[in-house]
Amino acid sequence: MAAKTKNPVQAAAPAPAAATLPPYRLTEQVGHLLRRAHQRESAIFQDNMGDAATPTQFAALAMLTERGPLSQNHLGRLIAMDPATIQGVVQRLGERKLVDRVPDPVDKRRFLVRLTRRGVEAYEAMEDRARAVTRETLSPLEPDEQAQFIALLKRLG
Amino acid sequence: MAAKTKNPVQAAAPAPAAATLPPYRLTEQVGHLLRRAHQRESAIFQDNMGDAATPTQFAALAMLTERGPLSQNHLGRLIAMDPATIQGVVQRLGERKLVDRVPDPVDKRRFLVRLTRRGVEAYEAMEDRARAVTRETLSPLEPDEQAQFIALLKRLG
DNA sequence: CTCCTGTTGTTCGTATACGAACGAGTGTGG
DNA sequence: CCACACTCGTTCGTATACGAACAACAGGAG
Numbered sequence A, B: 001m002a003a004k005t006k007n008p009v010q011a012a013a014p015a016p017a018a019a020t021l022p023p024y025r026l027t028e029q030v031g032h033l034l035r036r037a038h039q040r041e042s043a044i045f046q047d048n049m050g051d052a053a054t055p056t057q058f059a060a061l062a063m064l065t066e067r068g069p070l071s072q073n074h075l076g077r078l079i080a081m082d083p084a085t086i087q088g089v090v091q092r093l094g095e096r097k098l099v100d101r102v103p104d105p106v107d108k109r110r111f112l113v114r115l116t117r118r119g120v121e122a123y124e125a126m127e128d129r130a131r132a133v134t135r136e137t138l139s140p141l142e143p144d145e146q147a148q149f150i151a152l153l154k155r156l157g
Numbered sequence C: 001c002t003c004c005t006g007t008t009g010t011t012c013g014t015a016t017a018c019g020a021a022c023g024a025g026t027g028t029g030g
Numbered sequence D: 001c002c003a004c005a006c007t008c009g010t011t012c013g014t015a016t017a018c019g020a021a022c023a024a025c026a027g028g029a030g
Helices: A030-049 A055-067 A072-078 A083-095 A117-138 A143-155 B030-049 B055-067 B072-078 B083-095 B117-138 B143-155
Strands: A099-103 A111-115 B099-103 B111-115
Touching: A030 A055, A030 A117, A030 B030, A030 B055, A030 B117, A030 B143, A055 A072, A055 A083, A055 A099, A055 A111, A055 A117, A055 B030, A072 A083, A072 A111, A083 A099, A111 A117, A117 A143, A117 B030, A143 B030, A143 B143, B030 B055, B030 B117, B055 B072, B055 B083, B055 B099, B055 B111, B055 B117, B072 B083, B072 B111, B083 B099, B111 B117, B117 B143
Parallel strands: none
Antiparallel strands: A099 A111, B099 B111
């Protein structure tokens, strides 16, 4: 159901053109809904992962697994994080020995960030749970709706 | 693992139990996509609003406009914010004189948070721009897709 | 009334998130 | 070779975001 519907039901004040705008309802706005959906996903993530990693930290580990060692800023760009943000994330992963930093031989400004043995193991132990997080997050939707939602969501990036 | 590795190119049928799981791609996960979409919306919001208010602050002003004076925690619940978070938001709105706190006559624990004159004016000056933010955020989608996206997003709340 | 439970708002600690400014290094144009 | 623009990673300041713990108060059971 989505077309040029006439919808006589909600016509509270069909007034002339420039007249009454529909009221602004915060709970109808994309921004608010996106914020809440993201909030919910984070909560589900934490329920499933406990202290293993935050969503952001897991994203870094996943990208390093996918792409191998990367410079810090490059890693940040791949997962959409500010240099200032990725700095803290890498630092905390380093403190927990999940990640390593070696100077780049060619470019003295850079460090190559790479997974340690512990980092690889930690990631492998989390991947299944990460899949479960995605499933649980999308569980209010039917399978075809899930695919549609993901497709639309990608186009807002 | 025995059996014949038939390897049907891309059969619609999901592989049997122990077979290869599809690789985990961070950029396909709802969590990551939600985070990025929310990020983009925040950026659009800031472009349109400048220093007038943050998305969170605007949400508080909008809800106070919709519902009138509210206790701090109640306001927080309506816009999905922790008591610890709404505390800071109300405080900063108070420092900018957009909001006011009067003790609740019936319940000595509570304060009623309400818009000041300046708060009302500030909100009114922002509402149109907030509508523009929603439009711009959803602009990569066709109108019917926008409606569908919003409908699906609501069900993930 | 007293005790108990739950709510209200606060504070602390931690983790994103990003703008702005910075020193150090790189690469290009001249 | 030098000057200049750009990049890399860092730091500071500010604003969410939330768990945990807290004192003060509210409302009901006994």
